[in-house]
Amino acid sequence: MEDGGRPLPDPAGRGEDVSVPLVLPHDVLKSLLGAWALAACSAAETDAVEHHLGDCGACADEARRLREAVGLLHQPETLDLDPALRTRVLDACLDRRPPRIPVPEWAAPYDAETARLDALLQDFGDAEWHAPVRLRWFEDDAQTTRRTTVAGVIAHLLAVDGVIATALGLDDPLGHAPGAAGPSVRTEAYWRSTPFPQTRAVHAPWREQTHALVRTVSFTGGSARGLTVPYGGFELPLHDAMLDRAFGCWVHAEDIADAVDYPYRPPAPRHLNKMIDLAVRLLPGALAARRRSGLSSPPRTIRHL
Template sequence: MDGGGSDGRGHHDEFRGVPRIPSPRPAADDLHPHAYRPPAPEPPTGDEHCPAPDTQAPAPDDADRAGTDTAGADRAGADAPKTADGGDRRSHRVLKSLLGAWALAACSAEETTAVEEHLGECAPCAEEALRLRDAVGLLHTDRDLDLDPLLRFRVLENCLGRRPARIPVPGWADPYDAETARLDALLRDIGDSDWHAPVRLKWFDGKTQVNRRTTVAGVIGHLMTVDGLVAGALGLDDPLGPHAPLPPTARTESFWNSADLPPTGAIREPWREQSHTLVRTVSFAGRGVADMTVPYGTFALPLRDALLDRAFECWIHADDIADAVDYPYAPPSGIHLNRMIDLAARLLPAALAERRRAGLAGPPQHLVAAGAPGRSLHLEVEGSGGGSWYIALDSPAAAGSPDRSIAQVALDGVEFCKLVAGHVSPEEAAVGQDGDREAVRDVLFAAAALSRL
C-alpha cells in the first residue's frame, strides 16, 4: 500500500517480514458512521505534496496509529496520498471497508481500482474478498425455481400429521373436499385460452346416450349451479337466486341462458369460494346436519349422500376437462371411490323401479315385504375401491341377499363409474356376466340411467 522504503525493499517483502495479520474490524466499528464510507473530502489547501519516493515506510505500530488518526491517511478524496501515476492511495482500513461493496460491484470506478490494487498487495484482504465474492455468487444461483408438484401435498400431510385440524372435516364430506381441491389444482394450472376449450358432456337419457357441447368455463358454471342445491339446503346463498329451479338440468340451462357472455376463467373464484363455504359450514354444523334433506326436484338425498354425489360429478367433469386440455388426471383414492360406488349401488333399486314404471325394464317376479330378502343381482366391482353388493331386483324396499342371487356382474371400479356417469353405454361396458341375462341387462341400463347433465 505504501511505497518502497529507502532500504530498497518493496511492500511485499515488508509484509512477508511482519508476522502480524490485521485483526477483524472491531464490533464498535459497525456503528461508526465512517466504518463503510470515508468522510467527505476536504478542500485542498494547495500546500500538500506527494510523498517522496524514498519516504521511510512507517513501522507496524506507527501504521496502526496512522489508521486510527482521522486527520491522517484515513482521509479519502483530496486528502488521500497520491501514487506516482496520480491515482488515489487509501489506507488499509478504508479499502477493507470497501470490500463488501466491491464484491457486489457497487464501488465507483476509482474505488474499484484502489481496492483491486490493494488486493494484489494485502493477502488477508484478498482472502476476505474471495469469501465475499463467493457469498455473492450464492445469491445469484441459476437454478430451476419451479416447485416440486408434490411439495404442497407433502407439507400439508406432514402438518396435519403433527397437528390435526381443530375442526376436522366430517368423514362423509371428505370426498367432496378432496375432489373440489383436485379440480381447483387443475384449473390453477391451465392457461387463459384453455377456459374456452370445447368440452362435450355426455349422459344417458334412459334409452340412448346424448351429449351437450360447452366449454371448460361452462362446466365449472354447471358444477357451481348444481352445488347451489346443497348451499340452499344449508341456508347459504344460491348462486341462481332464491327462485331458481330445482332439477339440475333446468338449473344448468338457466345459468347458461342467463349469462350475457360465455363464461370465462372468472367463474373459478365464485365456484371455489362456494365449495370452501360448503365444507366449512358442514364442518362447524354438528352431527345432525348429515341427515338434512337436499331436494333435487324429482328426488331428494340426505346431505351426506348429496355431497358424495357432488364429489362424484366433480371428478367426472374434472376428467372431461382434463381430456379437453390434455391434462393428466387420476381417479379418486380407493376409499373415496368405494363410497361413490356404494352410493350408486344403493340407488340402483329405485332407478330400476322407475325404469320398470316407464316400461323400460322387465316386470317384477317375486314381490316381498319391505326389508325382506328378495331376488338379487351380485355386483362385483374389481380394482381400487371395489367390493361386492347385492342389488334387489323386484322392489326398491327389498333387501339384497346372497342367498337369492340369480345373476352376477363383474367389472372394474372406474369402468362402473363411467357407466353410472353415462360416459359408457350399457352395451359397451366391459363386464363379466353370469346368470339371468334379463336381470343383468336391466341393472346395467338402470346404472346408466343414474346419469344426468
C-alpha cells in the same frame, strides 16, 4: 513412398482438389468458439478453430467452458416437472395435515375432489378456459350431449352444487330458487343468466361455494347430515348428496383434464369406495323408477334348483 521406394505421384498433378487450411485472425476465431461448442461451424471453420486451440491457452479454456455449458443444455432427462407432482403433493397434504375444524367423514370426498380440481385450474390461461368439452349424460334411455368449454363445466358444477347450498341455507348461485329443478335445468338456467361464453371469472364463485359448503357442514358437527337435498324428481340425504357431488366433480375434472391434455388421477381409494357404495345403494331405486315409468322390463324370478 510406394513399396518399390519410388515417391507417390503428386495429387495436384492429377488435377485433384487439395484443401487449403483456413487462416483467420484471432478475434474471428474467438468469436467462433460458441458456434464450435454447438457444432455449428463449417468443416473448414472447425479445423481452423481446433488448430488455434492447440496454440492459444485462453481460447482453449473458454472453449472447454462453452462445451461444458452446452452439455448442460442437452441433458438426456427432461428438466420439466412431473405433471402429476401437484396432485401427489395435494394428496399428501390432505392425508397428513388434519384440519382445525374436522370435516365430517361423509364430506371428505367432496372436500378432496374440489380441492384437486381447484389445483388443476390454478395455472389455466384463457386458452385452457375456453378449451372445448362435451358433457354426456343419460335422459331416459337416450344419451344426451352438450358442447361447452372448461369454463362452462365449472359453471355447471357451480349451478348443481347450488342444490346443497340452498338446502344448507346458503346463497343460491342462480340468485333465486327455481323450485325442484334438477341438475340439467339448473345448469341451463345458469348458462342463460350469465354472459356467453363463460370465462375464467366463474372460477372464484365456484371455489368460494365449495369452501362454504365444506365449512358449513364442518361447523354443524354433522348435525346437518339428516337434511334432504332436492334433485328435481327425487331427494337425497345431505351426506349422500355430498358424495354425489364429489363424484360429479371427479368426473368433470377428468373431462377438463382430457380437454387440456393433462394427467388426472382417480380419487383416493377410501373416497372412491364411498362413491361406489352410494351408486350400489341408489341402483335398486333407480331400477324401480324405470320400471314404474315403463322404461325397464319387470324383474325376472330366478328358480333355484
